[in-house]
Amino acid sequence: MSLHKEIRDAYDQVHAPDAVVERMKQELYQKGFHEDAEEVTWQVSEAPRLHIGRYAAYVAAVLTLTVGCGMAVWGLNKAELKPGKNVNSSYIVTDTTEAATEEYAENLS
Amino acid sequence: MLSSINETESDAYDLKARKIRMTGIGFAIVDKYKDLVYRTALTITGNTCDAEDVMQEVFFKYFRAHPQFDSDAHERSWIVSVTLNTGKNLIRSPWYRNRADVDPEEIPNEKTHAEQKSPVLNAVLSLPEKYRVAIYLHYYEGYSIREIAVMTKKTEAATAQYLARGRAKLRKKLGGVES
DSSP: OOHHHHHHHHHHTOOOOHHHHHHHHHHHHHTTEEEOSSSOOEEEEEOOOOOHHHHHHHHHHHHHHHHHHHHHHHHHHHOOOOOOTTOOGGGOOOOOOSOOOHHHHHHHO | OHHHHHHHHHHHHOOEEEEEOOTTOSHHHHHHHHHHHHHHHHHHHSSHHHHHHHHHHHHHHHHHHOOOOSSHHHHHHHHHHHHHHHHHHHHTSHHHHHSOOOOGGGSHHHHHHHHHSOHHHHHHHTSOHHHHHHHIIIIISOOOHHHHHHHHTOOHHHHHHHHHHHHHHHHHHHTSOOO
């Protein structure tokens, strides 16, 4: 008998144990691979994923809004409000008829 | 019943279930390739207990990966390659190398399998891993040297050498079997 035939005959006697295969099928079923008897349809459940990118974007957006609003409030409080350049000068009232104070008079003399 | 199981699972674990239609695939894939995977795993690990573990891991990998294949040959090749890699990972793991050896005669299941093994199979399994894998894939599965080289990630020359040396060792062990 040839070596080829000997090896073929030897391996033909090797089969996966039925008990092990059945146990494996049960474990596959429990892990989320379900078989529908009517049509061969499989329900595959996905483990929940941690969407790190989505959370990071959310946190970044909230931080940006908070910091932006805070800086705006702080800036408004610190701002020195001045009249604009285009304010009409005719509205500025200067009383030139008021008498000079004593101190001013002393200085003049 | 299945829908209630799915609803319970999704409620309990907040799983996002997706329905995949895999007509003709499923446990049918297990029935189709169980012997191929088991034989390949037995060849690479050399014992039935580890072969069973490898077989289970291979099918779990299959269902997790949901690979798409062009043909049956492509699918078969994928299964064999994954089995070889899983078996290699197992026998090269520190846990495997540092575990205590137990006499197979002391394990009832292993003893039964050992008694059932033919002398030729025992001779093949007693060869070094690279030789027995090459011999099994070439002589039993019918893969060419080029295909074995691709699957085992070796060169064709190396694969041919493993095959020739394995064949010579096997002939020596079996005591002059005709080629």
